[in-house]
Amino acid sequence: MKVVIVEDEQLAADALAVIVKRLRPQTEILSKIGSVEEAVQWFNLYQAPDLIFCDIHLSDGNSFEIFRQVTINCPVIFTTAYNQYAIEAFKVNSIDYLLKPIKPEDVALALKKYESQQRPVPQDMSQLQQVKSRFLVKQGQVIKTIPVEDVSYFWAEDGVVFLFTRQGKRFIINYTLDQLEEQLDKTVYFRANRQLIVHIHAVQEVHSYFKGRLTLQLHPALDKEVIISRSKASEFKLWLDM
Structure with missing residues (x-):
């Protein structure tokens, strides 16, 4: 556009x-x-x-x-x-x-x-882009679904994407962050960097960092440093204020 x-x-x-x-x-x-x-x-x-x-x-x-x-x-x-x-x-x-x-x-x-x-009206429901409402995950031999509102953030590392719940549980999912970004509600999810998509309820604290960047404290806690670049900092602040 x-x-x-x-x-x-x-x-x-x-x-x-x-x-x-x-x-x-x-x-x-x-x-x-x-x-x-x-x-x-x-x-x-x-x-x-x-x-x-x-x-x-x-x-x-x-x-x-x-x-x-x-x-x-x-x-x-x-x-x-x-x-x-x-x-x-x-x-x-x-x-x-x-x-x-x-x-x-x-x-x-x-x-x-x-x-x-x-856009023309789709001829069938399969043509409509759906906002993701739940995720299928595997826990041992058990397959279960997790509602999207229970997801705190998605973290990508070494080619694997992990889903973290509000309760701090972690699951591997078969999506890339790019795919997730297209399917999640952008009013409550933000693509913080190349490794993280975070839900608004998971952002506990935001701290100023040098060179105009920001660092995030998440809940549940992530044992990694979460940094938002200077170029994305203004966009992130606007998203927080939606």
């Missing part, structure tokens, strides 16, 4: 980009645009993206002026601190209207609305 963000506050634009990338990691942010004039120039020069996030009050005027000057046919999600523009917003391809401060859960719902309008 290719996205353009029209927002005149740089910090707000950056924060929104982080939220979108966290929710949809494959998203490409084509541009962050801060004014009506710049937006008109951009949309005259380049092909429209798949989706636009657009603030209404920009540094040089109202963003509806963009749509009066340029024909834009892609969907738009408006972001604003004011609620009086909703009717006008829905006249210009708007699929949602988010009030500031923007919350990750609101963006998640808006993206789902966008995606539901873009």
